[in-house]
Amino acid sequence: MTVQKPFIQIENVSRVFDGNNGVHDLSIDIPRGSFVVLLGPSGCGKSTTLRLIAGLETADQGRILIDDQDVTAVPPSKRGLSMVFQSYALFPHLSVAENIVFGLKVRKCDKVEMAKRLANALDVTGLEGLENRKPSELSGGQRQRVALARAIVAGHPLCLMDEPLSNLDAKLRHSVRKDIRDLQQRLGITVVYVTHDQTEAMSMADIVILMKDGRIEQAGSPADLYLKPATSFAAGFVGSPPMGLLPATILAPKLLPIGARAENLIIGIRPEDLKLQTKAPRHADNIPAQVVSTEFLGPETFVYLAIDGTDGATARLPGRVHLSPGTQVSLSWAGAAAHWFDRERGHRLSAAMPDDATQTHSVFLHNDPAIPTL
Numbered sequence: 001m002t003v004q005k006p007f008i009q010i011e012n013v014s015r016v017f018d019g020n021n022g023v024h025d026l027s028i029d030i031p032r033g034s035f036v037v038l039l040g041p042s043g044c045g046k047s048t049t050l051r052l053i054a055g056l057e058t059a060d061q062g063r064i065l066i067d068d069q070d071v072t073a074v075p076p077s078k079r080g081l082s083m084v085f086q087s088y089a090l091f092p093h094l095s096v097a098e099n100i101v102f103g104l105k106v107r108k109c110d111k112v113e114m115a116k117r118l119a120n121a122l123d124v125t126g127l128e129g130l131e132n133r134k135p136s137e138l139s140g141g142q143r144q145r146v147a148l149a150r151a152i153v154a155g156h157p158l159c160l161m162d163e164p165l166s167n168l169d170a171k172l173r174h175s176v177r178k179d180i181r182d183l184q185q186r187l188g189i190t191v192v193y194v195t196h197d198q199t200e201a202m203s204m205a206d207i208v209i210l211m212k213d214g215r216i217e218q219a220g221s222p223a224d225l226y227l228k229p230a231t232s233f234a235a236g237f238v239g240s241p242p243m244g245l246l247p248a249t250i251l252a253p254k255l256l257p258i259g260a261r262a263e264n265l266i267i268g269i270r271p272e273d274l275k276l277q278t279k280a281p282r283h284a285d286n287i288p289a290q291v292v293s294t295e296f297l298g299p300e301t302f303v304y305l306a307i308d309g310t311d312g313a314t315a316r317l318p319g320r321v322h323l324s325p326g327t328q329v330s331l332s333w334a335g336a337a338a339h340w341f342d343r344e345r346g347h348r349l350s351a352a353m354p355d356d357a358t359q360t361h362s363v364f365l366h367n368d369p370a371i372p373t374l
């Protein structure tokens, strides 16, 4: 069996600005035909990474290969890619059709070929009938489709998108992100897409590259990131509401596998894994908490909780839940639902923790006053 070479190879690339900002020693392989999302908080280096792939930024060190060609020193126009930006970058005085074929005209494309490509781009983006309108006569979603159509007519195998949906309202964002994903699959192109919105990343990506402080925190499928976050940062960033992360110690170190640590840990519990009881008195199998607030969303309610006055956990409960702020509740979870991280360095602890050691009765949460400090 032949192993397919990655379509994009980023090898030890750094681009550092003043004050050590930028990206540091990035290495990523992007498979051909995949939808890859660069995700992370503001300033983590997503746009710089995209601009390095585009050639709008030059690497200080390392190299970038596209389709097995070293493009590190190749100008953007020769890299065989198109870009879609948040701002759409449409010419206001040109019609939809003129905007779409602008790049082809500059490249002196044959007229018959140009008409064919325009018709195809209008068809796949659902813009037929709007070709003579000016951008000012279009909705935000339609403008973004024109920007997409312009990227498509170029016929490049790679499309780079920088926060393309952030000017659209929530409902439109939802429908356009589905359109973009469908289009990418239909055309079989490779897309590298920047967003700080983890829901967008999780719903669109084949591979999510989560970045922090100019470095890759974790790269994997959306399921990998959700089910096995590599660090406490990844655990807290992916998932909404986020995973509750609490300083903890395991009280029964004898139950742990050899080499596994019992102290200086962080326990992470996803909101859907947190069980909540209102009447259970405090005992070894549960942990007392107070309701801070609730959020009713129709099919479910989020209950925000504090343990000994420190906010830190959220429970996601089905249906409508009536709990007023200050209500005393008790919490528990199944041992298998617990994620464990090193408290200082944040990395996931790889040793599989037996269920018995990680259930509520074996765990001391550092801000639970009911259990004395060891």
Ligand SMILES: Nc1ncnc2c1ncn2[C@@H]1O[C@H](COP(=O)(O)OP(=O)(O)OP(=O)(O)O)[C@@H](O)[C@H]1O
Pocket: 017, 018, 021, 022, 040, 041, 042, 043, 044, 045, 046, 047, 048, 049, 196
């Ligand atoms: N041309 C530049 N000159 C100086 N610093 C820069 C330059 N471009 C980016 N930076 C800095 O590098 C870091 C990464 O910026 P980048 O734009 O890649 O982040 P980002 O993750 O895309 O953020 P955002 O989501 O806010 O767009 C930031 O600290 C930013 O201020």
